[in-house]
Amino acid sequence: MKKLSSLLLVLGSLVAMPSFADDSQALQDKLSTLKSFKAQFKQNVTDGEGQLVMQGQGNIALQQPLMIRWQQTNPDDTLFVSNGDKTYYFDSFAEQVTIMKTSGLIDSTPFILLTSKDPAQWEKYSVLATDLGFSITPNKGVESQVEQLDITFADNEKGLAKLVVKDNSGQLSAFTFSNALVNTELDKTTFEFTPPAGVEIDDQSNGE
Numbered sequence: 001m002k003k004l005s006s007l008l009l010v011l012g013s014l015v016a017m018p019s020f021a022d023d024s025q026a027l028q029d030k031l032s033t034l035k036s037f038k039a040q041f042k043q044n045v046t047d048g049e050g051q052l053v054m055q056g057q058g059n060i061a062l063q064q065p066l067m068i069r070w071q072q073t074n075p076d077d078t079l080f081v082s083n084g085d086k087t088y089y090f091d092s093f094a095e096q097v098t099i100m101k102t103s104g105l106i107d108s109t110p111f112i113l114l115t116s117k118d119p120a121q122w123e124k125y126s127v128l129a130t131d132l133g134f135s136i137t138p139n140k141g142v143e144s145q146v147e148q149l150d151i152t153f154a155d156n157e158k159g160l161a162k163l164v165v166k167d168n169s170g171q172l173s174a175f176t177f178s179n180a181l182v183n184t185e186l187d188k189t190t191f192e193f194t195p196p197a198g199v200e201i202d203d204q205s206n207g208e
Contacts, residue, residue, distance in 0.1 A: 023134065036182070036185070044174045067082060084102060147166045
């Protein structure tokens with residue numbers, strides 16, 4: 001479950017949204033044009049001293065409302081899929097699938113807000129426009145392991161270019177996107193998942 005917690009931290013920080021009125025609205029307006037997004041990513045993780053501690057890569061697909069597919073292929077093979085109702089996290093090494101109710105993840109995983117427009121979630125964060133894009137920080141009283149998220153949009157309406165997440169330990173996770181497809185029709189099977197035979201299933205979605 002440690003891998004899942006780490007993934008939720010990263011995904012949550014990616015689009016935890018703001019509340020500085022003008023800049024917040026500008027970011028919401030920009031994201032509202034992102035009906036779908038599909039790309040490959042490279043990840044660099046550095047510690048508080050600026051030393052590289054991990055590199056990774058994978059692919060991402062997003063579609064409104066609440067549909068997400070985040071797959072890391074290196075160094076670990078993990079998959080996070082939301083069909084809007086249920087969310088599946090598959091760790092192939094551990095041979096385990098965790099099933100969660102998507103609506104219950106919005107607080108702990110604000111990443112889902114990239115495909116949601118819930119004002120109550122946006123009000124938990126502050127946003128500041130920067131030369132490169134937008135910088136987002138949690139408001140006072142909001143429990144978050146993320147100190148700051150920087151979002152850079154690509155030129156020529158090509159969606160997201162880069163995301164940098166700073167956690168409470170000072171560690172930075174930088175995600176750079178490439179080969180992006182923006183506002184194209186994505187196959188519905190992209191956001192579907194059937195657990196492989198023989199894996200352990202931890203279903204936490206019942207009763208939520």
